[in-house]
Amino acid sequence: MIDDIQRIRDEARNKLSSVDDLTELDRLRVQYLGKKGVVTAALKQLKDLTPEQRKEIGAVVNETRDDLESRFEMKRLDIKRSDLEKELSRTEPLDVTLPGQYAVPAGSQHPVHRVIDEMVGILRKVGFSIATGPEIETEYYNFEALNTPESHPARDVQDTFYVQSPILLRSHTSPVQVRTMKAIDPPVQIISFGRVYRADYDHTHTPMFHQMEGLLVDEDVSLADLKGVMHYLIRELFGKRAIRFRPSFFPFTEPSAEVDMQWNDGWLEIGGCGMVHPNVLEAAGYNPDRYMGFAFGMGIERIAMLKYGIDDLRSLFENDYRMLEQF
């Protein structure tokens, strides 16, 4: 009997392989698995067998039935799929080159803020905290406390916007350094950034621009540390490249330096820096014999222009949609 069942199975499998429509499949199914089907009949015969035979042969019959059932089901899905494919092949594909549709259009952040965010990330990573301060400032914080006495050329009224002396618009972010040093004891390690104002307007100057400054005051800080930080910052911003320090002059730092970075075949000025002038530390209430520090400052717009290839500074504040859309 086992032979019979195996023969039935092989025969069914054989027939199944050549079926390619659902009607025929159904007919075959009834023939084998229907109430009066061959396999069902075999199952019915089991009751006439001895218990041992029933156990042995029963297992084979059940196995055959399960096997055939799953083969029929698979065949059914196969036929369905190929019918659908035939139907799909008669329809047209989409024009996939038409513009895509999504409810929310793309937005973007301003290049100046992109640079600020990037620089904050770089400097936060190495321990700088963020300090903030007002944009409408006083002469004391903007100049006097920064070793810029009235006789200094930087005090020129024509360079600084005044609300009414001694109230002015900060001409750099350095007043924040003074305010911070007055508020907390050393050591301090901060960056400050934001809008600054100078009375100048041509293709390389706008009356408002953005600066990023850093300050680190501690007991053992040297020009060597300043070089390390500047090189790190420039490398992170612009990739690996040489930098050089050029002696310069700022009233609030001494020694002072301009930092140049390698750009194409030459050097490009990228920021100013130096060791915090003892008079500045003193004005902030720090003991200049014990504490030393460095400070650096950079113009954000210049960095944005270099990074993104923008050639007119003024275009950064025109907010032309065609420009904004590129970021």
Add this chain to the structure above:
Amino acid sequence: MLLSLNWLKDYLSKQDIKINAKDLAEKLTMRGLAVERISSGTRGLDNVVVGTIEKIEKHPNADRLQVTQVRVSNEPHAEVLQIVCGAKNIAEGDIVPVALVGAVLPGDLKIKKSKIRGVESSGMLCSGRELEISEDSDGILKLPKHSTIGQPLARLLGSDDVLLEFDLTANRGDCLSVLGLAREICPVLKTRLRDPKPPRFKNSNHRTSAIVKVEVEDKDVCPRYVARVIDTLKVTESPDWIKQRLKTVGIRPINNIVDITNFVMLEYGQPLHAFDLRRIESGGIKIGRCDKTMEFELLNGERVLLEPGDILIKDGDRPIALAGIMGGANTQIENDSTSILLESACFDATQIRKTAKRLNLHTDSSKRFERGIDIEGVNRASERAAALLRDSFEANVYHPPTDTNPEPAKPRSFAVDMRDIRRITGLYNLSPEKATDLLDSIGIPTHKRSTNIFIVKPPSFRNDLEKSIDIVEEVARLIGYDTIPERYPFSTAPFDTYHDPIYEFERRARTLLAQLGLRETIQYSFTSEATLIKYGAHSDSLIKLQNPISEEFKVMRPSLLPSLLETYLYNKNRRSEGQRLFEVARAYEKDESNSETNAKETLWAAGLLSGNTLQESWRKNGEKIDFYYGKGLVDILVRQLSTVYLAYENSRDSKLLHPHRSASLKLGLNTVGYVGEVHPYIREQVLETHDSVVLFELNLDALRKYERKGVHFKTPSRFPAVDIDIAIVCDKSLTSQALIEAIKSDGSDLLESARVFDIYEGENIPMGKRASRSTFPSFPRIVLWKNMRLRNCVTRLSKDLKASTPRNSAPSLNLHTTQRFQRAAP
């Protein structure tokens, strides 16, 4: 400051030294004396070379032009240039000056490759006048036959000088002179300074003091004044060598007296002035501050208004010079002058700068006084000028001169600790010998006091050296910043000691708005009063600038919205449609409670939406943006940034927004923002658009107090929610917020949310009423609630809010539940 290298060599001990200008410029730049440009000493002769005309042909298309083939190199296979020329005086074989492509001739004539009447021309043959080396303009300049082809014309003319143009820092006034620069350059070129020998004078029969009395009224404004009478003079041309020196650095020679004062100023950095002695009438001069406002005519013919405080040289009560800036017309040298009073003095830097700035009168003289001059060198410069006049023109020099302060106080000497130099520079192995040698090389004397301490005696010409830190800088710059190692700092500052988290909050707002499809702008913080009036944002609490660069940038903006609208207009005029803009920035207003600056700065997020809800596309364009679209955006912003609930109220406080289609955002009693459609008047009259424009602004400083920090997780119910729809007819004036609140107040803890999902007005609804349907998804236990509470809720609604359920709907409500969930109910 322009330095001629040939002039420089006069002061070097090795005068025949070969100088590589590029190398020198590089080294000086790295020592803090930035060289901005290197140029040929004969201006306009760069890229002009000696060439020979090999061939001349007629121009095919122009009778008056000729086409020449010019060789400009001695190399056998070098390219021959084709140059079109209009001059008639040329012949084959002539040696002529050729301006190559890239040359810039005097008068800013740029030579480019071009086509002249269809024939290519790569350069220009030049006349003497075009090169400004002779007045002769009759055709091309002919050069000597033996000239080397290809060499620069400047070298052929013997004017192979090179100019370095310095961009000096404000502290280095001493380098505004050839001698001052020579002092810095000597150690670079490894040579020594050859200081000119002081001239000798015989005592004259008359002293200056016998002819002119000098009185300094205020020693603070004029610490030293040297006056010297020189007579038997004749005003004439200067010697060629002086004229040449002046011309090289761009100063036009005038006459011997003016030229010599200019020459000595450039040489020593000490400005001089010569008065015509005949015209000093009172027999004396006084130096002091101006005491009243008055008019004064300068020697350049300009009339200026003097103000109290300006430093003047006076003849009696009559001003004859604006000290340190420019002399007066009333005593200037004339062609028939024969005797002069030569002034060499030291004036107060701060006052000179103030006056020069006020009058916008920046002269070579004021520039030097502003940065401070060498008080010890005052007489030396006077002697040098006197000697030049005596030796070249046999003038009679009165000696000794009148000197109000012959022995000025020496600058204070101070101690410098080597350990400071080491720890500040990071050069821990620097020896004291090395440091003092470097200082000595530029004329700063020192002497040793102990192993680590030395005393510095700053020379009088370096008035920027006042304390130890100045010496640290000198040593650092002289040894070279490039020798300082790079180290990575290890700060002991505790992390975030003084950290203001506003940045993170601001950045979240910016990021969110960008994610929501808006473009970030940055607008100027200042605007014009006219703009504010235009947008109804003018008020009494505006902060105005005293010295704006223009009316356009005069007022600190009290709101970000006017500038956003201006940007909208700017882009609309460039045909940008559907703009979505935002800015996160501060706005400013007067605040008397801030005693320091009387100002308050508030951080706002503001935005503008225009056009349609969907971008214009090939499929569908969405609807016009309206109040609700803007509100939806503000809702997301507020929810993401804060944990606070903001109530929307109709608002008429803004002249910028539509009176009925806008809302103010309330945090308790405070208004912390606005959202709404722009006022139709502004849309039609100012923006001139049919476009729909929605504005919003949100006070981030206020919102920040309720900053959403992190996430507070609430385990979701295991059961799917059940939605219940209720249809309600209510008065039109009843806000949906009031309706929802009423439902919520009765909703028990099972109610998750309730919202209005549809509104109907029109047929079957009485006038002035509208129907709204609310839905509230909740726990399956809603079934219990249904029985007990929902009826109560509806009753309450009808009682408190005078709302009713519509006649034609099911008795009271529309409830959706499914069997499956009832089974799960407790």
